[in-house]
Amino acid sequence: MIYSYYPGCTLKTKAKELDIYARKSLEALGIEIEELDNWQCCGGVYPLAKDEIATKLSSIRTLNQAKELGRPLLTLCSACHHVLTRVNNDMKTNGDINMRANNYCAFDEPYNGETQVIHFLTLLKEVVGFDNLAKKVVNPLKGRKIGAYYGCLLLRPSNELAFDDPENPSILEDFIKALGATPVVYPFRNECCGGYISVTNKSQATKNVDKIVASAKYKGCEQLITACPLCMYNLNENAGADKIEVKYFTELLAEALGVK
Amino acid sequence: MLKIGVFVCWCGSNIAATVDVKQVVEAVKLQQGVVFATDYQYMCSEAGQLIMRNAIEEYKLDGVVICSCSPRMHEATFRKNAERAGLNPFMVEIANIREHCSWIHKDVEEGTIKAIALANAAIAKVKLNAPLISGESGVTKRALVIGGGIAGIQTALDIAEAGFQVDIVEKSPTIGGNMAKLDKTFPTLDCSACILTPKMVDAAANPNIELLTYSEVEKVSGFVGNFKATIRKKARYINTDLCTGCGDCMSKCPSKKGKNEFNCGLNNRPAIYIPFAQAIPNVAVIDPVQCIKITKDKCGLCQTVCSAKAIDYKQQDEIIEREYGAIVAATGYKPIKLDKFDEYGYSQSKDVITSLELERLMNAAGPTGGKLVKPSDGSHPHTITFIQCVGSRDISGRGKCYCSKICCMYTAKHAMLIRDKYPDVNVNVFYIDVRTPGKNYDEFYRRAVEEYNVNYIKGQVGKVYESDGHLVLQASDLLNNEQILVNSDMVVLATAIEADESAKKVASMLTASIDTNNFLTEAHAKLRPVESPTAGIFLSGVCQGPKDIPETVSQASACAAKVIGLLSKAKLVTNPCVAHSDELLCNGCSNCANVCPYGAIGYETKLINDHGIRENRRVAVVNPALCQGCGACTVACPSGAMDLFGFSNSQIMAEVEAICKK
Amino acid sequence: MKKDMELANEVIRISGANPIRCMKCGKCSASCPSFNEMEYAPHKFVDMVVHGRIEELMESKSIFHCLSCFACVERCPRGVEPAKIVEAIRVVKQRQIGENYLDANDIPAIVDEQIPQQALVSAFRKFKK
Structure with a gap:
């Protein structure tokens, strides 16, 4: 099976590592992807207002392209995954949004949320399997104490994202374990870093980041991993005096698979 | 040509405020066969019934239609009244213009149109009614009680005292239920075991009571007065007649890895065990999944040490059939699972426990001998914080929509007991509302605040996490409009209770109705609270809805009274509508x-x-x-x-x- | 009063949330990472919408401190969805002329080497119509 791949805008510029190491790792794992032609930016945030349709159209066009190819849509960036999943859910369950969006888009066939949106981590867990992944590791990250930083976008709202337990997630810890490293569970791994306000209110973002870093260090993390460019920026640039190294999870994956 | 009479009830303003009863009377008079129609404020009153009887006699009515409340309320009343006037009771039809009409409509015009339609339907039906004669059936003078907690024990004791035979079927190896696990009981703080174990002993000693522990009802057939039940007595691998309860087998068993159910899994037990020292019956049971003699045919040590020769690894389940006149559901409750509430860190920290676990930690017969220590390291806690309403009053899909009713009181009890025994320990309680209706209940809660200095904080807790060697609760203090961080060594979750998982299966076997929360439904919420709508099925204890011990015992005895009333009858009148x-x-x-x-x-x-x-x-x-x-x-x-x-x-x-x- | 309730109904419609279900337990404010930045905490927000006090909320900086992190939505026992209510108030305000919180001309001063464009796109989506 070939997966349609949706990198999203930031992975082409500031978050190239997230993208490049994902591609290399997938090749090593024998999973075939094809970047979606003419994909459009998902919009960055999911529009919460019930009457916002226009801001969802770019996501709908992307989802419809994937449907026409008959392939699942593979996402990597937390924000893109969040937005695409929720817009897809709207098209599946919200008759009003579905009707108005389809009337405007006038695709050959109406889009009703048929595309399966799958996050890279879910692919590793459910398609590759963490046991198989562990077998393919050539360069185990032995002795490294790594904390997973989930943030909010992958987990909440859990009834729509259905990604993991929103209060006690485990998929990234299982991933870290598969790479041969030691996952460190720390309480603030599912608390928000303040992504949206990092442009308008740096001091508020700093307060959030400091709590996350303190919690991670208290539990013994030497390094954090994330799937989100916004979190990466915030944790790196808006941290106060106390900092911690943050990497994209795909970089660790490539390292362990020996393709970095 | 049949002669029909129609009687339209106002039910005070219940019907008359939304239905123009005069207009209904005029409308039904136009129906073919209706020779008399009238309205009255309360048809069910003696005066109303007299109007009906007089009309039956005066107009020689062949059929009667009452436009009133639900037939579940007064059909029997009006049928009896018709019989008094010499009319076959099955020539009476009820048009339900209250529950089906006036109570659910606001507009008088629409309500009246619908009431007339319902009346006309009943008139059309009654014209085709035929007189029916009720038959009779016998009553088996024996009751079955499903569940051996305090509810089932009390019901059984009361029925037995009245001279009838009762079987208690309990799925676990001992009777006693959840109450046996409790340390002290509110509002008087007497020891739970001290008041429960004598009742357990009474139940075992009563010649009219047979205890079928470690047994489950598998099938029920028949009808009121004449039920037949199939009961599976699960293999204990112990000859209960020979076992003396000495406990030698327990100390010799090499497998110690079973979760001790009685201590909520806080410590372990051997594969062969007696649930607790006061268990009834006081005989051992083998966990067939854990015992390596049964799974792998190795060991067999307990058989060699048993001087009573009571151990039988080859024992099989036994199926028995019994006949009963009445069946009581007393299936009880359990705390909900907390896997959807991990913001409280229950699965992440050993020092976050449920209230039932705290009962065991404070109980002299519990895993710590009654010494309150942090489960993580056995050290003495300095601050303990309680969180109420964990999973109760929750419509998000994570918890239960109802108030679990017992938590406010037991939390006040826990807080007070801790402050009494360990005055150096600070106790906080996060609450949404403190609900303490009941005799001496609010006084009890106020004592916790005023005499024991328990710190009650109005607000919920958003997250419990570990930092600097203790737990931190990030919470609302609503009265001060603040978000606060409270350090604590232990956190106790007042976990919502839910119907035991057996309730659904039992209800379906008994064809007893059940609500969306798996609580068994009573025949009438106010007037028939201990009976199921299914004749001959009765409800005792929390299986009907959350309640504390005093309320459970009251209901259990009320339930017994109803059972005794049924079993005392020589014959039952059967329904001829077959x-x-x-x-x-x-x-x-x-x-x-x-x-x-x-x-x-x-x-x-x-x-x-x-x-x-x-x-x-x-x-x-x-x-x-x-x-x-x-x-x-x-x-x-x-x-x-x-x-x-x-x-x-x-x-x-x-x-x-x-x-x-x- | 009538206008207040009209505004409140607009907020309820846009949010799709149901503030009347609130039982005032404070779980949202206990979960909120921005509590100390806000003049009106989430539980207060919900209560103010129930009572039609929308204009006060529209005038408050609180609506720009919500992170839409959904911790309140996830944990609310009553399914009230406070974050959606905050967003709806922000939307109602920003749909008025001249009420954009963020101006494109402000960006050069804010932007740094590392900022991902995603952050800018998000900020515009959140704070500008």
Whole structure:
């Protein structure tokens, strides 16, 4: 099976590592992807207002392209995954949004949320399997104490994202374990870093980041991993005096698979 | 030509405020056959009943329609009244213009139109009614109580005291239920074991009570007064007649890895065990999953040390059948699972516990001998914080929509007991509302605040996490409009309770109705609170809804009174509205027998004379003693042979037609 | 009063949330990472919408401190969805002329080397119509 791949805008510029190491790792794992032609930016945030349709159209066009190819849509960036999943859910369950969006888009066939949106981590867990992944590791990250930083976008709202337990997630810890490293569970791994306000209110973002870093260090993390460019920026640039190294999870994956 | 009388009830303003009763009376007078119609404020009152009796006699009525409340409320009243006036009681029909009409409508015009339609339907039906005669059936003088907690024990004791035989079927190896796990009980703080264990002993010693522990009811058939139950006595691998409860086997068993159910899994037990020292019966049981003699045919140590020679690894489950006149559901409750509430860190920290676990940690017979210590490291806690309403009053899908009712009081109890025994320990309680209705209850809670200095904080907790060697609660302090961080060594979750998982299965076996929370439904929320709508099935304790011990015991005794009332009867009047089959139409397909929940339909091969053709045919035959008149067979029958007395196909169609007619 | 309730109904419609279900337990404010930045905490927000006090909320900086992190939505026992209510108030305000919180001309001063464009796109989506 070939997966349609949706990198999203930031992975082409500031978050190239997230993208490049994902591609290399997938090749090593024998999973075939094809970047979606003419994909459009998902919009960055999911529009919460019930009457916002226009801001969802770019996501709908992307989802419809994937449907026409008959392939699942593979996402990597937390924000893109969040937005695409929720817009897809709207098209599946919200008759009003579905009707108005389809009337405007006038695709050959109406889009009703048929595309399966799958996050890279879910692919590793459910398609590759963490046991198989562990077998393919050539360069185990032995002795490294790594904390997973989930943030909010992958987990909440859990009834729509259905990604993991929103209060006690485990998929990234299982991933870290598969790479041969030691996952460190720390309480603030599912608390928000303040992504949206990092442009308008740096001091508020700093307060959030400091709590996350303190919690991670208290539990013994030497390094954090994330799937989100916004979190990466915030944790790196808006941290106060106390900092911690943050990497994209795909970089660790490539390292362990020996393709970095 | 049948002569019909119609009586329209105002029900005070219950009906008359939304239905123009005078207009209903005028409308029904236009119906063919209606020779008398009137209205009255309260038809069910003696004066109202007199109006009905006089009209029956004066107009020589053949049928009566009462437009009033639900037949579940007063059908029996009006039928009895008709009988007093010499009319067959089954010539009375009720048009429900209260629950089905006035209570659910606001507009008088619309309400009146609907009330007239419902009245006309009942008139159309009553014209096709035929006089029916009720039969009689006997009563088996023995009751079955399902569940051996305090509710089941109390009900059984009261029934036994009245001289009837009772069996208690308890799925676990001992009776006692959740109450046996409690340390002290509110509002008097007496020790739970001290008041429960004597009752357990009484139940075991009472000659009228038979305890079937480690047993489950598998099947129930029959009907009120004449139930038949199939009970599985699970293999204990112990000859209970020989076992002396000495406990030698427990100390010798090499496998110690079983979760001790009685201590909520806070410590372990051997594969062969007696649940607790005061267990009734005080005999051992082998966990067949854990015991390596049973799984792998190794070890066998307990058999060699048992001086009573009570151990039998080859013991099999035993199936017994018993007959009962009445069945009591007393299946109880359990705390909900907390996996959807991990913001409290229950699965992440050993020092976050449930209230039931705290009971065991404070109990002298518990895993720590009653010494309150942090489960993580056994050290003395300095601050303990309680969180109330964990999973209660929750409509998000994570918890239960109802108030669990017992948590406010037991939390106040826990807080007070801790402050009393360990005055150096600070105790906080996060609450949304403190709900303490009940005799001496609010006074009890206030004592926790005023005499024991328990710190009550109005607000919920958003997250519990570990930092700097202790737990931190990030919470709301609503009265101060603040978000606060509270350090604590232990956190106790007042976990919502839910119906025991067996309730659903038991309810379906008993054809007793159940609500969306798996609590068994009472026949009437106010007036028949201990009876199920299914005749002969009674409700005792939390299986009907959350309640504390005093309320449970009251309800258990009320339930027993109802059972005793039933078992005291020599004969029961049976419902004549039962199914019957037209042999000429029946093709013997078995559809009706397949859907019958009471096993009331059998088949016979009969010589049938079908318009001159004589042949042997297999036809359905209804046993009227077993049939409960549910009507499932009449719907399933493809040939129209099955019909129901009192609710015939033609009567139902006449009703539908009358409603549809403009 | 009538206008207040009209505004409140607009907020309820846009949010799709149901503030009347609130039982005032404070779980949202206990979960909120921005509590100390806000003049009106989430539980207060919900209560103010129930009572039609929308204009006060529209004038408050609180609506720009919500992170839409959904911790309140996830944990609310009553399914009230406070974050959606905050967003709806922000939307109602920003749909008025001249009420954009963020101006494109402000960006050059804010932007740094590392900022991902995703952050800018998000900020515009959140704070500008």
